[in-house]
Amino acid sequence: MRRAAPVLVVLLGLIALWYAASVWMNATWVYDQAARAGESPTLMEVIPQTMAQERPLLPPPHQVASRLWEGLAGQAITSKRSLVYHGFVTFRGTMAGFALGIVLGVGLAMAIVRFRVMDMSVMPWAIISQTVPIVAIAPMILVVSNQLGIQGREVPKAIIASYLSFFPVLVSMVKGLRAPDQMQLDLLKTWGASEGQTFRKLRLPASMPYFFASLKVAVAAALVGTIVGELPTGAVEGLGARMLLGSQYGEPLITWAALFASAILAGILILAVGLVERLANRRMGVRA
Amino acid sequence: MKIGRPGRRDDGVKDTLSQPVVEARGLNLVFQTADGPVQALKDVDLTVGKGDFVSFIGPSGCGKTTLLRCIAALEHPTGGTLTVNGMTPDEARRKRAYGYVFQAAGLYPWRTIAGNIRLPLEIMGFDRAEQEARVERVLELVELKGFGRKFPWQLSGGMQQRASIARALAFDADILLMDEPFGALDEIVRDRLNEEVLKLWARTGKTIGFVTHSIPEAVYLSTKIVVMSPRPGRITDVIDSPLPRERPLDIRDSREFIEISHRVREGLRAGHSDD
Structure with missing residues (x-):
C-alpha cells in the first residue's frame, strides 16, 4: 500500500x-x-457540455473508459467491433515479430562476437537501420511482400515488428556474450574446452541477464512495429487499423479506445516477459 | 615441537626426481605493447620435481604470475625451452595436467557448488556417475561436504575459494597451479586455508606451484621458494626449504623458519636495489 x-x-x-x-x-x-x-453561456454551463460530446477534440477519461469497456466487454469477442478481437490480431503479429526479432538479434550477436569481420561490417548497419523511420519503411515492406506473392499482412507485419525488436536484443546479447572476463576464459582454456563448449557453458548462460533485460524493450518495440504495420491503408484488422479508422472517420473515441487497448496489451506483454525472467532467474540461482 | 633435520626427506620423493615435472631453460618472454616491447621474463632457469611445493614470490611486475601462466600454456614464451612432464605445455594441457586456481574463485553464479565442480568434468567428457562420485570426493577433500547444492553467493569468500580448489582437483591433474589464491582473504581465514592446502598436498602428493607476495605464506608452505624481481622479471634466488613436510602452524616461530624468511627478504631486497 x-x-x-x-x-x-x-x-x-x-x-x-x-x-x-x-x-x-x-x-x-x-x-x-x-x-x-x-447565446453566451457561463463557464458553469459550458463545462458539462464538454464532457459528453459525440466527437470531442480531446475526449475526457470517463468517455474513453466507457468506450474501452464497451469495446472489450460489450460485444462478442469475434465481432469486428470488439477490441479483444483486434487486440488479438495485434498480439499475434507482435509475437511473430518478437520471435523473429529474437532469432535475428541473437543470431547476429553470436556471429558478431565470433567473427571480427562481422563486428566491423554488420554492427554499423544495425545501428543505421534504427535511424530510418519505421513509418517510411513499413509501406515499402508491404508492397515488396505483396509483389513477392505473399498473401495477407501477417508476414510483412512480422518483418516490420522484428525490424524494431531485433535491435535491443542484438545490442544486449553482444554485450552479454562478451561479459565473461579473461580469468573465466583462461580457466576454460586450462581444461581444454572447445569453442562450442565455451559458448554453451560460459558465454550463453552469462548473457542471460542481458537477454532478459533486452526482451522487455524488444516486446514493446515489436508491439509498436506491429501497430505501425497495421496503419497503412488497406488494413482492416488490428489495433493499428482501429486507430487509423478512428482518425479517418473523425471518431476520436475509437482512436482513443484503441490507444488504451494497446497500452493494456503492452502492459500485459511486459508483465509476461517479467514473469518468464523471474522463473529463469530462480532456475539460475539469482539471489531472491 | 621437534623440527626435522634440514634437507631430510624420507618419503622416497628423491627416486622420482629423475624426470622433473617442470623444466625451464633460458626462458624469455617479451610482450609487444603499445609502449614498445616489455621483457616480462628474462633467462629463467627452473626445475620443479614431482611432489614439490614451489612458491613464487616477488613484488608486482616480477613475472611470477606470467611464469605460472607459461607453465599452464596460457602464455607462450618467446625464447628458451619449457617442458612439463617432458612435453610442451600445450601438450600437457591436452593431457589434463593442470588444475588452475585464480585469486578470485571465479565460480559461475548460475551453477551450484557441485555444478561448478562438475564443469571441468562435463567438458572433459566424464560420464554422469563418475562426475557425481568425483564431485562428492573433492567436496569432502576441501571440507565442503553438504554444500554441493548451495549457490556460490550463499558461501563465504573462504568457502568459495575452497570450492574453486575442489574444482581444480576434480579431474586428477597432477600439477596444481595457484595464483595468489588467498590474496583477497583475511589473515585468519588465510592461515586456516594454508593449513588445509598443506594437508591436501600431503594427501594427494600433487606438485603445486603457488604465487604469493607474502613471505610467511611462502616459507610456511613451500619445499622450494623461488624469489623473483622485476624489470625485467627474473629469478634472483631459489631456496630449498629445510623444513619438514609435516608443518604445524607454530613452526613459524622456529629458528629455521625465521632464517628462511630472512633469506627470502634479503633476496627480495637485492632484486629491488637493481632499479
Whole structure:
C-alpha cells in the first residue's frame, strides 16, 4: 500500500490534468455552437457540455473508459467491433515479430562476437537501420511482400515488428556474450574446452541477464512495429487499423479506445516477459 | 615441537626426481605493447620435481604470475625451452595436467557448488556417475561436504575459494597451479586455508606451484621458494626449504623458519636495489 500511494497520487494528478485539458479543448466547439444560436453561456454551463460530446477534440477519461469497456466487454469477442478481437490480431503479429526479432538479434550477436569481420561490417548497419523511420519503411515492406506473392499482412507485419525488436536484443546479447572476463576464459582454456563448449557453458548462460533485460524493450518495440504495420491503408484488422479508422472517420473515441487497448496489451506483454525472467532467474540461482 | 633435520626427506620423493615435472631453460618472454616491447621474463632457469611445493614470490611486475601462466600454456614464451612432464605445455594441457586456481574463485553464479565442480568434468567428457562420485570426493577433500547444492553467493569468500580448489582437483591433474589464491582473504581465514592446502598436498602428493607476495605464506608452505624481481622479471634466488613436510602452524616461530624468511627478504631486497 505504501508503494501504491505515490503511484496513485501521480495517476490522480494526470487524470485531473486530462479533465482540465478536455474542458479547455472541447469548449471551443461549445462556444461556437452557442454563438451560432446567439447565446453566451457561463463557464458553469459550458463545462458539462464538454464532457459528453459525440466527437470531442480531446475526449475526457470517463468517455474513453466507457468506450474501452464497451469495446472489450460489450460485444462478442469475434465481432469486428470488439477490441479483444483486434487486440488479438495485434498480439499475434507482435509475437511473430518478437520471435523473429529474437532469432535475428541473437543470431547476429553470436556471429558478431565470433567473427571480427562481422563486428566491423554488420554492427554499423544495425545501428543505421534504427535511424530510418519505421513509418517510411513499413509501406515499402508491404508492397515488396505483396509483389513477392505473399498473401495477407501477417508476414510483412512480422518483418516490420522484428525490424524494431531485433535491435535491443542484438545490442544486449553482444554485450552479454562478451561479459565473461579473461580469468573465466583462461580457466576454460586450462581444461581444454572447445569453442562450442565455451559458448554453451560460459558465454550463453552469462548473457542471460542481458537477454532478459533486452526482451522487455524488444516486446514493446515489436508491439509498436506491429501497430505501425497495421496503419497503412488497406488494413482492416488490428489495433493499428482501429486507430487509423478512428482518425479517418473523425471518431476520436475509437482512436482513443484503441490507444488504451494497446497500452493494456503492452502492459500485459511486459508483465509476461517479467514473469518468464523471474522463473529463469530462480532456475539460475539469482539471489531472491 | 621437534623440527626435522634440514634437507631430510624420507618419503622416497628423491627416486622420482629423475624426470622433473617442470623444466625451464633460458626462458624469455617479451610482450609487444603499445609502449614498445616489455621483457616480462628474462633467462629463467627452473626445475620443479614431482611432489614439490614451489612458491613464487616477488613484488608486482616480477613475472611470477606470467611464469605460472607459461607453465599452464596460457602464455607462450618467446625464447628458451619449457617442458612439463617432458612435453610442451600445450601438450600437457591436452593431457589434463593442470588444475588452475585464480585469486578470485571465479565460480559461475548460475551453477551450484557441485555444478561448478562438475564443469571441468562435463567438458572433459566424464560420464554422469563418475562426475557425481568425483564431485562428492573433492567436496569432502576441501571440507565442503553438504554444500554441493548451495549457490556460490550463499558461501563465504573462504568457502568459495575452497570450492574453486575442489574444482581444480576434480579431474586428477597432477600439477596444481595457484595464483595468489588467498590474496583477497583475511589473515585468519588465510592461515586456516594454508593449513588445509598443506594437508591436501600431503594427501594427494600433487606438485603445486603457488604465487604469493607474502613471505610467511611462502616459507610456511613451500619445499622450494623461488624469489623473483622485476624489470625485467627474473629469478634472483631459489631456496630449498629445510623444513619438514609435516608443518604445524607454530613452526613459524622456529629458528629455521625465521632464517628462511630472512633469506627470502634479503633476496627480495637485492632484486629491488637493481632499479
